[in-house]
Amino acid sequence: MGRQLKHARGSVTAANGSIALESLFQRPDTASANALRQPRPYSELPGPKAYPVIGGIINYLPGGRFHKKQFMDIHRECVEQYGPIYRETFVPGIEFVHISDPKDIEEVFRSDSQHPIRQAFFMLSHYNKKYNENVQGLLTSQGDDWSKIRKNVQQKMLKPKAVAAYLPEHSIVADELWNHVMALRNQEKEVDDLRPILDRYAAECVGVVCFSKRLGAFSDLSPESDAQRFIQAVSVVMDISQKEFKELPWYRLFKTASFRKLIEAQGFIREIAVKYSREALEKFSQDSAIDGEHGDLIPYLLSKTALSEREVLTIICEFIFAGVDTTSHHLSFVLYLLGTHPEIQQRVYQEIKTTLGDSKEITEREGDISGPETA
DSSP states (O other): OOOEEEEETTEEEEEOTTOOOHHHHSOTTTSOHHHHHSOOOGGGOOOSOOBTTTBTGGGGSTTSTTTTOOHHHHHHHHHHHHOSEEEEEEETTEEEEEEOOHHHHHHHHHTOOSSOOOOOOHHHHHHHHHHSTTOOOTTTOOHHHHHHHHHHHHHHHTSHHHHHTTHHHHHHHHHHHHHHHHHHOOTTSOOSOOHHHHHHHHHHHHHHHHHSOOOOTTSOOOTTSHHHHHHHHHHHHHHHHHHGGGSOOGGGTSOOHHHHHHHHHHHHHHHHHHHHHHHHHHHSOTTSOOOSSSSOHHHHHHHHSSOOHHHHHHHHHHHHHHHHHHHHHHHHHHHHHHHHOHHHHHHHHHHHHHHHTTOSSOOHHHHOOOSGGGO
């Protein structure tokens, strides 16, 4: 049975009750070799109480022990009560094993299958089934289908030369972020809320990668501007996707309020994706050399891979909302950690200063900054 994984801010969950987490139940440094050969059964895993028919979803409903609590607070509470490995049943048939030890997290990731079955983005998958001819993207596809899409995308997306192609434009976006933050500082030289600004920055970065286009997110945006509606739609999709585990899946039977919001948000994201994809295609004539390494991601995926046009559009839509959410969140964490560890911040600054020297631009050479010294 394949591992089913979901990485959720601070913990990794492995879904499917049939998994024998042999090396996770008892670590080699604390258990005898004989104990490792006889792992405890899955049924002995502790966790929040689950009930027949409705499972443990009741814990998230009004009156439940987890109602309105943040995931990290729930996870911390469960780790304190049940230990570093615990089981949670949301609804019958959907179970998760939560782990919190970094060594266990690494072990699960390293043992992951090349054809994973992942328990996440259920509502988005249902949306694709009903409104996208059941074409799934990287976030919602499973097993062999996921492997096929991943293989076609990673050929260029993960190569250093492909990433380096975006450095000049991303450097400009980063400079604009800096100028925007400086302009918004108050008398104490602080910004009241940085997250919305980082969302704008991430949106600009995604626009550069997906469409070779600037969205104008640092401009004074009207509520009806493409950039503002785009950022809002991304926020809606990610918020609903994170909260879907706290609700019964009534959306499979009828259009719930959450599902209606998802439909509207996804509709606008797809509208933007189609609009800007066409503009990107017009930039590259049939005689242009398309290699996926010069800001021509969409033309490359359409002409040089086995992906269909609908699959490419679905992947681009996922790049959009997942890229904005992931970039802004991770950058928030990095800035917070640097701010709370000034000695590390100084080391990072010195390394960047040494690498760049008097250069005003970051090229592929300067972009190759090693990590160990600043880790």
